[in-house]
Amino acid sequence: MGEEATLAGRPLPPGPLGETVKLGAMLVEQTATHLLTKAYVGNRLNCTSCHLDNGMHGAAATFLGVATAYPAWAPREGRVITLEDRILNCFMRSENGVRPPLGSRPSVAIAAYITWLSEGQPLRMNAERSLGPNAVAPLKAGAAQADARSGAVLYADRCAYCHGEDGQGDDDSPPVWGAESYNDGAGLARVPKLAAWLKVAMPPDEADLTEQESLDLAAFVNSHQRPRFRLEDHLPKPDRMGEYNSRRDP
Ligand code: HEC
Ligand code: HEC
Known part of the structure; x- marks a missing residue:
């Protein structure tokens, strides 16, 4: 053995x-x-x-x-x-x-x-x-309480040294907005979802953001451009598709 x-x-x-x-x-x-x-x-x-x-x-x-x-x-x-x-x-x-x-x-x-x-x-x-x-547990506060301007200040202080002022990251940290990031059909493209994830995930190894900070940061990060989700652009050719598990467009 x-x-x-x-x-x-x-x-x-x-x-x-x-x-x-x-x-x-x-x-x-x-x-x-x-x-x-x-x-x-x-x-x-x-x-x-x-x-x-x-x-x-x-x-x-x-x-x-x-x-x-x-x-x-x-x-x-x-x-x-x-x-x-x-x-x-x-x-x-x-x-x-x-x-x-x-x-x-x-x-x-x-x-x-x-x-x-x-x-x-x-x-x-x-x-x-x-x-x-x-x-990830949803936060108690809602997106209406998010302040993207305060998020911008926090981002410069707590996030930019890894993800870049321009959000494009580097060899170690991934891009958080723009053409190389998640598209607007992704879960994280929704401010409450991103905020809840940030609260438990970022910065890595010392995730200590408050609910309000997480919301503000999520609003700031998601205020930038990212790819538009159009379902047709993301499906394989029909012969490679099998049955797609949706009965309606999202
Ligand atoms: C941009 C961030 C992101 C990337 C990249 C990503 N995911 Fe996810 N994924 C999420 C989030 C956010 C959720 C929802 C999780 C939650 O609410 O706890 C999720 C949910 C899921 C779930 C369902 C989890 C559950 O609890 O049932 C699976 C499975 C999954 N992802 C697989 C993948 C795989 C495989 C990849 C790579 C091919 C991937 N994801 C890439 C963000 C991402
Ligand atoms: C020490 C460097 C570092 C800091 C500081 C940091 N991150 Fe990250 N971040 C990472 C890394 C690395 C990943 C990817 C995780 C992996 O690959 O293990 C990531 C992943 C992410 C993701 C999901 C993937 C993507 O690119 O969209 C988001 C969103 C994000 N970080 C936002 C933030 C925000 C907002 C802050 C400020 C609170 C922050 N990060 C602080 C290094 C960092």
């Missing part, structure tokens, strides 16, 4: 399944540059740019426990969707790219990785929304 293979300290399944989980982890980390995924990505973001620590950060859009919620009801799509569908939809919006075909290698590998991160946890299919049990 050889030694049991592990990833991030967790045991991997033996054989091709374990290899597929490992491939999925790599694709989540190198989405924008990996040969298997870069054709489906339209910006400089990797999944781990938002799903911090490759989805293993406990709070920032974590992948831990996510697979237990699927199949789930997706209000946006007006359908029950699978985990694979959910992953592919993130390519169209957060990654501003094209939906990889269902059942393709990247799609299956990422689904295998995310499912592996829920191993041993009880299934609790979500009948209300397509989110796992540890999803």
Whole structure:
């Protein structure tokens, strides 16, 4: 018997399944540059740019426990969707790219990785929304209370040294607005969603923003231009499509 293979300290399944989980982890980390995924990505973001620590950060859009919620009801799509569908939809919006075909290698590998991160946890299919049990909690305050001008001051002080005055980031930090960032159909394009995520995620390793600061920053970041989401631009050619999991345009 050889030694049991592990990833991030967790045991991997033996054989091709374990290899597929490992491939999925790599694709989540190198989405924008990996040969298997870069054709489906339209910006400089990797999944781990938002799903911090490759989805293993406990709070920032974590992948831990996510697979237990699927199949789930997706209000946006007006359908029950699978985990694979959910992953592919993130390519169209957060990654501003094209939906990889269902059942393709990247799609299956990422689904295998995310499912592996829920191993041993009880299934609790979500009948209300397509989110796992540890999803980012919404803030109490609403977008109406956000002040983008105060967000600009905070951004210069707390964010610009990594993401740049111009929001374009650098080799270590991803762009937060402009052509290389998430499009306006992404979850983070909504101020309350971005604020809730910022509160638990940024700055990395010292996320200490107050609710008000998070809202102000979210309003400032999302006041800049980013790609427009038009569904037609993000679907693959019909013969590669399979059935798209929506019965109406979002
Ligand atoms: C621009 C940021 C961003 C990027 C990049 C991104 N996502 Fe997401 N994703 C989110 C947010 C925000 C949510 C909602 C999570 C929440 O509310 O806790 C989400 C939700 C999800 C969910 C559902 C989680 C759940 O709790 O059910 C999956 C699965 C997912 N993303 C996969 C991916 C994959 C795979 C990639 C890369 C191909 C990716 N995402 C890229 C921001 C992003
Ligand atoms: C120390 C550097 C650093 C600081 C400071 C920082 N970030 Fe980030 N930020 C990152 C990195 C790195 C990522 C991607 C995470 C990863 O790849 O592990 C990221 C991801 C993001 C994302 C999601 C991906 C994207 O590009 O859209 C947003 C939005 C964001 N940061 C906003 C902010 C805001 C607002 C602040 C100020 C409170 C901030 N960050 C402070 C380094 C930083």
